[in-house]
Structure formats: structure tokens, C-alpha cells
Amino acid sequence: MSDEELREVFKILFERAMPGISLDCLIFAFQDQALKVLCMRYTGQDLWTLPGGWVMRDESLHKAAQRILYERTGLESVYLKQFHTFGEVDRANLKEFLRNVNPNFPQDYLPTRIISIGYYALVDYRKVQFSKDFLTDLTTWQDVADLPELIFDHREIIATGIKTLRAQIDHLPVGYHLMPESFTMPDLQKLHESILGEKVDRANFQKRILSYNILDRLEERRTGGAYKAPFLYRFNLEKYSTFINEEF
Amino acid sequence: MSDEELREVFKILFERAMPGISLDCLIFAFQDQALKVLCMRYTGQDLWTLPGGWVMRDESLHKAAQRILYERTGLESVYLKQFHTFGEVDRANLKEFLRNVNPNFPQDYLPTRIISIGYYALVDYRKVQFSKDFLTDLTTWQDVADLPELIFDHREIIATGIKTLRAQIDHLPVGYHLMPESFTMPDLQKLHESILGEKVDRANFQKRILSYNILDRLEERRTGGAYKAPFLYRFNLEKYSTFINEEF
DNA sequence: ACAAAAGTGTTTCACATACACCCATGC
DNA sequence: GCATGGGTGTATGTGAAACACTTTTGT
Numbered sequence: 001m002s003d004e005e006l007r008e009v010f011k012i013l014f015e016r017a018m019p020g021i022s023l024d025c026l027i028f029a030f031q032d033q034a035l036k037v038l039c040m041r042y043t044g045q046d047l048w049t050l051p052g053g054w055v056m057r058d059e060s061l062h063k064a065a066q067r068i069l070y071e072r073t074g075l076e077s078v079y080l081k082q083f084h085t086f087g088e089v090d091r092a093n094l095k096e097f098l099r100n101v102n103p104n105f106p107q108d109y110l111p112t113r114i115i116s117i118g119y120y121a122l123v124d125y126r127k128v129q130f131s132k133d134f135l136t137d138l139t140t141w142q143d144v145a146d147l148p149e150l151i152f153d154h155r156e157i158i159a160t161g162i163k164t165l166r167a168q169i170d171h172l173p174v175g176y177h178l179m180p181e182s183f184t185m186p187d188l189q190k191l192h193e194s195i196l197g198e199k200v201d202r203a204n205f206q207k208r209i210l211s212y213n214i215l216d217r218l219e220e221r222r223t224g225g226a227y228k229a230p231f232l233y234r235f236n237l238e239k240y241s242t243f244i245n246e247e248f
Numbered sequence: 249m250s251d252e253e254l255r256e257v258f259k260i261l262f263e264r265a266m267p268g269i270s271l272d273c274l275i276f277a278f279q280d281q282a283l284k285v286l287c288m289r290y291t292g293q294d295l296w297t298l299p300g301g302w303v304m305r306d307e308s309l310h311k312a313a314q315r316i317l318y319e320r321t322g323l324e325s326v327y328l329k330q331f332h333t334f335g336e337v338d339r340a341n342l343k344e345f346l347r348n349v350n351p352n353f354p355q356d357y358l359p360t361r362i363i364s365i366g367y368y369a370l371v372d373y374r375k376v377q378f379s380k381d382f383l384t385d386l387t388t389w390q391d392v393a394d395l396p397e398l399i400f401d402h403r404e405i406i407a408t409g410i411k412t413l414r415a416q417i418d419h420l421p422v423g424y425h426l427m428p429e430s431f432t433m434p435d436l437q438k439l440h441e442s443i444l445g446e447k448v449d450r451a452n453f454q455k456r457i458l459s460y461n462i463l464d465r466l467e468e469r470r471t472g473g474a475y476k477a478p479f480l481y482r483f484n485l486e487k488y489s490t491f492i493n494e495e496f
Numbered sequence: 497a498c499a500a501a502a503g504t505g506t507t508t509c510a511c512a513t514a515c516a517c518c519c520a521t522g523c
Numbered sequence: 524g525c526a527t528g529g530g531t532g533t534a535t536g537t538g539a540a541a542c543a544c545t546t547t548t549g550t
Binding site: 432433434450454455474475477478479 | 499501503
Binding site: 449451452455456459471473474475476477 | 538539540541542546547548549550
């Protein structure tokens, strides 16, 4: 794309968007026994960004979050929640940033201050289809305990999002959105531990989760692995809904 | 102020402000045994609004909230917390609203869509000095259990704010910000009850609050009233801070 | 004396915690 | 056999909930 074409793209984009208002999306998933968040790498740089986008003039915040999530993952109707709005004056000078990336980029329409609304999504990473972006060359899951260098205040956004998630996990069995169809109790425990950032007692965890009465134990066990084969469980949607409604 | 002068005021205002981004402030206080929220009445109408304002281009969200709070109450350095951002497309068509109020108002600079960031403040109503506004003629405390008709989605904003406050009260002894210097235990209980919207057990409340070890019992009791004179208490700032830090 | 409100104590129960014990599996 | 992980049971402690009892004060 030529710089002149890019200028035209920017012009049209920023005419359709709410000026200075973006939306950043924390897309959480549970992969390899760890809590991950979807990040994108700027082409040719060791600098990463959260997936985000602009809020369009004819689009509610929630719709914008759904669209951005769909654009980046191909997913629809997943758990999505607003958690904080970030508005420090110097948090995201996009014009300055893109000027450093490439001084030839057209800068007429770029904002120097962006207020960003933070949403987080809980997804099953097996169902995600990564997409491309004209500024980035790689999209991957990053371990929240070992994050790369991130643009602007995106590290703080992740920290705030995790804090919110942590506060919710006592009331919401978030596994429903993050685990595959069937899973073992030790797996679910690892998920909780990676969200809380600390170990929990095995026996007590099992008893507590089962007492919620939202899981069905399957006949099979997970065989093949070493040691004793653990039971497989599945969330029972009906019981799960009942539980959620009772809590709130 | 003439319409022409008003036009000039609008012009200057909207040049300095972030376009389409406002900030609404729920100012909570505890008065006459009930949780109140500060509302302002539009001149000559039975329609109310929350105190709000625009986020200036050189101002962070938190600074904007502090300024708006100061403008409306004269208060500085009070408890202030962001709780949600409201962004439905049709939530606040200011241009349309002001056209209905007065078709002669200059409308060139008015937005048709506003995204509003919700903050709530906890204040001692005895320290509040109400201010004037060119569109409103009355500023008062409204009982959250008996609200008047409110503009736009302000009723929903209040509902969401109270929900957040309710979720916080288990961890935060909010009385510190809302009660006067000294108070009785039954008073504090009434505060909690008006936030939670339900009665709580007297004996258990007393034991729980005292177990936090954040109050000093004073020598005096509140005399003059009927029946047994209750003890007076005061928040101990040092113990209070310790408690807050332990919780988070 | 009595009613109403304030303060304190007691019983019970739910739940989390700690930890012990047994089972299954691969080496 | 033994180390490791998985499943279950038990004892203990903490805190909430329910409620009884006592004290104080104005009428």
C-alpha cells in the first residue's frame, strides 16, 4: 500500500470513527497450563500491542468490542466484559508513535491523545483463528506471567484486567469459557492457579468446585498420561446458568 | 447571556474539550439515615441530571473527575472511583435535547453522541457547597430509593454505580468517607443498610465492624435522644489504612 | 412499669483449611 | 517397590447467622 493510499484509508477511517476513542481487548485463553493473552507484534520490531480498534460513530461500545474480537479471532458470542477506561493524557500518542515507525506515513488524521476502553474476553484458544494486520507480522498467545515489551500502557491494561478477573473468579467459575468441552479437575485447578497467581489446595479445590454443582462427571478418564488417570468433567450449561443466577 | 454569546462559549468549550467524551459524577452522601446522590434540576422542568462535564484535551480522566467534583461541591481530595463507561449510540443526544429546551440555542458545536465515563465520589454532605449552572436552577440530594425523572440514561448510571458500591462495601468500610467525625454504631448500620438495600442484624453488624479494628470508641455517648444512649465512635485513620492495605 | 433502642453473649451451622490416607500408573 | 499424581475422608478453626438476654432511657 502506498503512502498516498494509506492516507486515504486513514481519512475514511477517522471520518467514520469516534475521534480519540479506541477500545483495547484482552483476549484471555488457557493454553499449556498457563493463562495467556493474545498479543500482536509490530513488523520488524520487538514491540507488541494488544488487539484494539476504533469505536465507530454508529456503534455501541459493546458492539465495537464484539467486532474487534471477531476481526482478530473469528469468534462470536463469547464472554466479553468491560473493565476499565484508560485516559491519561500521554498514555498513547499514536501520531508520534507512527512517525517513529515510518516518517513517511500520512499524519494528518492521527490523534495525539487516545482514550481507550478496556474489555476482556474469555475464549477457548482451540477455536481461535488469528488474522493479519498491516502494521503487525505476528499474532500469538503470551503468558501473562512473562510478557514481552508492550506499546503505550498496554502492560498496565493487562495488569488491571487480570486484577478484575481475579476478583471475579470467586463468584464466577470462569472455566466454563476457557476450558475445552471436557477437562480434568487438575486442569481446572491449574487455570485457577494461573489466574490467582498462587497454588491452591488440591482436595479443597475439588470439593469447592463440585459443591457448586455445575459439572457433570463423565464415564471416561483421561488415559495415556503417567500415573493415575483423572476423571473427565464437562460443564452442565443448565446447572451453570442456575448457579450464576443464584449468585447475582 | 445572549444566544450569540452562548454560541461563542460553546465554540471555545468544545475546542478545548475531547469531542464526544463526557464524565458523569455520582456524588454519594449519607443524609437523614438514607443514601443520597447529588442531582441538578433543569430550569423550569421536572427533569434532573447528574453533575457532569467534559474531559479537557490536556486533562486526565481522574483530573477531570476531580475538577467536576470541585466545581459542583467545592470539595477536594475525596474518595473518587471510576466504575463504568457508558457508550450506547443513542444514550445522549445533546443537540436534540438542547434544541427541545430552546430552539434558538446555537447548535453548531453540540455533539449528537456522547460517551460518558462514570465516576462516583463519597462525601460528607455537611462539607458540600452547592454551585450554580446556566441550565439548572436547583441542586439537591436525592434519595437513591426515590429518584426523580432523570435525563438520558442517568438513572441507569446511578443503578450501575450503586451496584459497584454494593460490591465494594464487603471489603471497604465506606463509612470513613460518608460519616461525620464521630457517629454511633446504629448510624453506621443505617448507612450500610441503605447501600445494601436491606436490613442487617444489629448484633452481628456490631461485632463484624469492631472486629476490623478500625474504630476508636469515644468516652462520650450520644445523649439527648430517647432511650439508651449509644456510644460514639471515630475512624482511626492509622488502623483504617492498615486494614485497607491488608485487604488488597 | 413499660416500650423501645442499645449492648453483649450464646448456639449453631456452613465453609475453608490443613492434612492424612488410599488408589492407580509408569519406571 | 517406589515415586508421583489423583481421589477421598477427617479434624479443626473461623466467621456468619439467628436469637436470647441485659441495660438504659423517656414517657
